Amino acid sequence: MTKESFYRFRLYIVGSGSAGKRAVANFQKVAEIVYGYHVDLEVVDVQENPALLEEDRILAVPTLVRLSPAPVRRIVGDLTNEHTLQDFLGG
């Protein structure tokens, strides 16, 4: 397993919405601060992939799911609060 794929995240957004775009940008910015490089991020449009949405039991959008390392954890919102996001990524 390479170092990049050790940290794996999935971000649920509404494709057309601005909150999703902000969340992606905020995530990439803070992830680089915390990890020093880009990590695996799969961006999922809730309209496009209902099965995955069901599997991850997503209610709020945007939701960031940390798939790896275990345990699976989630944070919701457009990730504008950088401290909360840093805690989440570092925790």
Next chain:
Amino acid sequence: MRPVLEVSKIPAGIEGFEHITMGGLPRGRTCLVSGSSGSGKTILALEFLYRGIVKFGRNGIFVTMEERVDDIVRNVKKMGWDLQQLISEGKLRFVDAAPDPVPIEESGIYDLSGLLTRIQHAVEISGAELLVMDSIGSLFDQFSSASTVRREIFRITASVKEMGITAILTAERESEYGPISRHGVEEFVSDTVIILRNVLKDEKCRRTIQVLKMRGDSHFKGEYPFTITSHTGISILPLSARELKQSSSTNRVSFGNNALDQMSGGGLFRDSIFLVSGPTGGGKTLLATTFAAEGCRNNEKVLLLAYEESRAQLLRNAQSWGMDFRKWEEDGLLKVICQYPESMGLEDHLLLIQREIEQFRPRRLIMDSVSAMERVGSVRFFREFVIGLTSFAKQEEVCSLFTSTTPKLSGGDSITEAHISTITDAILLLRYVEINGILRRGIAIIKMRGSQHEKHIREFTIDSNGLHVGVPFTNVQNIILGIPSATQPSEHEQLESMFGE
């Protein structure tokens, strides 16, 4: 958007529900079911889906926001509802929105498009017409931004409505007679509001259901008792909602005593309710037994509910009057059910009696005594019980005899009589009469709806052959009021009696 041409209602298939809602839930509308914890909200909502699918072929979606799907499926399995089967047939879908065991963190703004998308998707692939969200207020516990949750609840319910779905939302409330829901938002997104209560009163728990509002349509107001049984689900007892359509049969049935038939102008009407009131030991049970025996002799099925005597006592007494209850039971003509009134609540008693009547289909019903039921609940519950029972008996055209024990030996008012006398079609009084230091028995018919009846108070005696009605009392007054007194005999009679000795 599917145009709503008229407010049509879809039946819920829950016993009694169509009565109190006058046909069911308005199609394509949202109904809020609000109640305190443990009031039966989830069961009601689930039964609505289950019956909708099984009885009416309408697919349904259950959005669970509190309980886990596995738990729900397991909990209702004992009622015989196989949800797993419905899921595998594609008729029922769960949308699992139960809270995560790990708390979800928040950073910045969000909405609930995920939940909305999942609901829309579930509706699309299952073609569902019915939807339940249980309970919508728990979203407030899952997410910290109350204003967001509030806005999203409006958005989700609006979307559900646009899809033409008939929905039930459930909401928790904190007190039985306080605000409709805890968060105060749920009722604003609903066209219909139903309240479930589980009230502890006089040491008895009592479940009730009330339709608080139904926008643009009529419904019955007031609280109706209901029960949840492990094999049939919810049964609402519509009591006064039931129409009193008096078919007014002109067929008469015999008391089993010629003199009584004569006194009543030819016997009881087939669909009438008949009350026998008397003090303890006054001959009520004998009268009831005679009435039962007459039914059996004419090959009519008789249901006898005894709340004061044991089965052995009852059969023995009947035997001593020459009536073979045991044989009639074996022949399937008679069914004797002996129960302690305290063994269950009044709603459960009523439900049991209704079930017995439906299954056994008796032509005569005897309840000895209905006054024993006074002990089980408050006066109000008791009144509802009596109304429920009498209207059901009438509807099924079961000629019913109820006995009522007066609190005093000399007669007098009882709670039973105060509440039942206007409902019954005929009333027969049995009273002790003291004349010159000797206790004698009096019998009188004081009411006989739709028929002439004798106004005399007759003397009657009881011996090993049963009940014998004799001649009317003379020279005594106030028998019925409870304190009989001799009237001054005329001079002529006085002289006669003097020389007679």
